[in-house]
Amino acid sequence: MPTNPLILKRQRIARTRLFQVEQLDLRFSNGVERTYERLASSGYGAVAVVPVTAQGEVILVQEYSAGINAYQWGLPKGSIDPGEGNLEAGNRELKEEAGVGARELRFLKSIHLTPSYMERSIDVLVAWDLYEESLPGDEPEPLATMHWPLDNLAELVARADVSDGISITALYMARDYLQSSPIQ
């Protein structure tokens, strides 16, 4: 593993309710100096959950995506609340967004959205042994849901209204996990 660059200076250069931008003055191990910007993280992390039914279908939710001003299909996901574990947060998000709880939840991996300039990470969970249960969430409107066969990701990923990199990553990871460790 290479030696990390030396951080010569680090300063916050912008802050809004959701985003904190930091500027880093770096000296790489070969002596080259560069100034980088990154989005610093706050909060307690986030989860994305792949809820799999007894029929091998994943439950997707349709949510307004402010980044691209369009509705998109993706996984139930959200921030971890203070004091909450990641599995607990995942089960809560399932109930709030998809109207189901899970008796089994497993952590697969923590991935970074784009580590080159964002600190944020999201824990990918797979959930099964589902039951109906709803909790009120903080969404501005109820979310539509749809069931999709996990063994037909190609057709899902080809859709224009499925473009969320985190959801797509998590779906592939869950499919591969379940193929090598079947639920039954």
Added chain:
Amino acid sequence: MPTNPLILKRQRIARTRLFQVEQLDLRFSNGVERTYERLASSGYGAVAVVPVTAQGEVILVQEYSAGINAYQWGLPKGSIDPGEGNLEAGNRELKEEAGVGARELRFLKSIHLTPSYMERSIDVLVAWDLYEESLPGDEPEPLATMHWPLDNLAELVARADVSDGISITALYMARDYLQSSPIQ
């Protein structure tokens, strides 16, 4: 498809060299009003390339990730220059970061990093029929490379120094694409 919320007001609330934060006052179709923040995009988009050798191995590069202050293995990727097509940008990034060019490049999909609050998208490309060619890039240091069998993604994705969601998504997409449309 649901009706998009009405954008009542849109204003830039922070701007740095790399990031522009916008605040959106929205009215959803059910009348609920909310204020969202999002990172607006500038530039001409970006590409992530999965370069596959004749041996069925992907070439990965090891790059410093300022977002998490750590070196990570991932795909060659970068911004599209003005006037450049996405395949052209992909081939240039390959030469700059991995020391290879590709006689075949195919566009798979444009994915959003996290559309709920970021406008940015990245075009996922798969490349094969590779040949040795280097171009000087804008990296502060030469990048180490490694070859990894595309049919063993599970072991790669399990590594702590592989966490970039975009790279992981692109690897799965390329693997599935090549399984259904073999190169030979």
